[in-house]
Amino acid sequence: MRSAPVPRVDLTESVETPENVVLTYQLAGPALRLGAYLIDLLISGVVYVFCLMIVFAAAMAGRVGLGAGVALILVFLVFWFYFALTEWFFRGRTPGKMAFRLRVIQDGGYPITIWSAVLRNLVRVVDAMPTAVGAAFPVYGVGLLSAFATGNFRTLGDLAARTMVIEENPVRLPREPVILERIQPLNRSEIGGFSPSARTLSLIEEFLGRRYVLTYRRGHEMAQMLAKVLAKRLNYQGDPEVVTRYPMAFLASIYATFHKTLDDDKDTAGLTRGPDARAGQKRPSQPSQNAANGDRA
């Protein structure tokens, strides 16, 4: 659970599970939720049209009353319970939410219960206020206000039922950003004793992994900033052209040089730095040595 309010710029929510691990959730923002809502609205609209057709068909058969009765009950059920029942049945996902990869979950990451689904969707009529053109056009002013006021984007329905709407993006094991064996590590004689932190190395790895998102120029511009700082810290004595003209390659070399120490507990890292560095230099010719070294560390 979130403790003291910390100013945040992202929409994430953390939850601690019975397994004592903290899970983070990406909360769904207004645009996605609106999109999902519109799809659901379209689906319920189709049912309403179907109801109209029932009335017409019944009127032709001279039983307009019966048709209207059935249609009104259907409209009642769809208006009040479409969201609740689909959210419950598909475990937190109305068809609209499915289309946008959203899911409603209880606080704590648990699946939504039937009563929570009913509650949050009954309160929907309050969230939908004010309504324009009679009740035909919900503005969702109250819901938006509540969503922004709560900071973690909960509508009144979410508050009452203790639920949140999250994004469920597809999970994929990230690929290796570069083929390590092909990268020439830095020459140990050209750098000082400084060794970048695990965080920095992770940053380099992720940056390289996502380098195709940026244009060549912009990517290199950004890489240069980090490359320059690191070159200074490392007291890099090699060709300065490498840092300014090929910053990405330079970053990759740093990564190749130090990635073996990426994870080690501080004490063992200190013990193994020497041999590890040497192993790192040899590695390009002997990739299979990797695992053995790693296990030892």
Added chain:
Amino acid sequence: MTKRDFINKRRNAWRRFAELVKDLNLRRNRLSAEEMAEFSRLFRGACYDLATIRSRNWGTGLESYLNGMVTRAHNAYYSAPPGNLANSFRFVTTEFPRIFRRNIGYFLVAATLFFVPLGVTWTLVRLNPETASRIMSPEQLEQMGKMYEADEDEKDQGWLGYMEGFSNERSGMAGFYIFNNAGIALRVFALGMLMGIGTVWYLVYNGIFIGAAAGYITSLSDAHREKFLSFVVTHGSFELTAIAVSGGAGLILADAILHPGQRTRMEALKVRGREAVQIAIGAAFMLFIAAFIEAFWSPAPLPANVKYAAGATMWLTVFAYLGFAGLDFKKE
């Protein structure tokens, strides 16, 4: 161990875990016992891996991969067994009346807010029918007067006309009563989230409106009075009570926000919101019953005394249902 070695070592376990999570998500609790045991083991392993990755800063890519899998697994693993028909039956016969009695104070407040304005307006309009025009337009009043006129045609048709309408106008009215009345009840409940202002307003407004209508019609003539009273007495039991019941449920929400007690407001809403929504759904169920009585029984061409007797029975039924159904003598 380096990140690469770690990934290489754990990759297959994660793959298998992802498969099982997908299965569990699709087939809802239909994994075999062995699969479930495997899932459980892999789940704990993945949680451990996630913690490892976090503590070693192995980057957000890997972290979000495992986080995504574990959140999905968590959601699927801790789901409650799906509900069934027996649960719904038990809710109606036992749970709802019990929860209602636990929160009877809110019902009494809502009933006061609804029935007192109703009774006062009824008496006032009865004494001075002119005042009805302050609440309703002349057209509305005229229409209402006509509705409860002793209709000679209808008397001639008697049962025949009533039976004919059974599968037509009567059904239409049943649908309308559900749509309208149950809709009002659920709205009255939901408005509790705005600190109950809307709930109170709806209760008082409906009390005044119904009271004025009743007072006006009963003041027109004896025939009007008899027709009106014999019409409303039976379904009124379920209908009027249910409005107050759902109003009470709305007041639970409002009270949780206004007087959270030792809890935070959010916490209070969480605890009491659950009972509140159950009461509201119970009220909607009562209005379903009321709608069918109102549509099919109330307009039946029966002597007024029979209807009064049926009405009295129904009021007793409602009282007995809410007061005693599912009574647990040890606890209550």
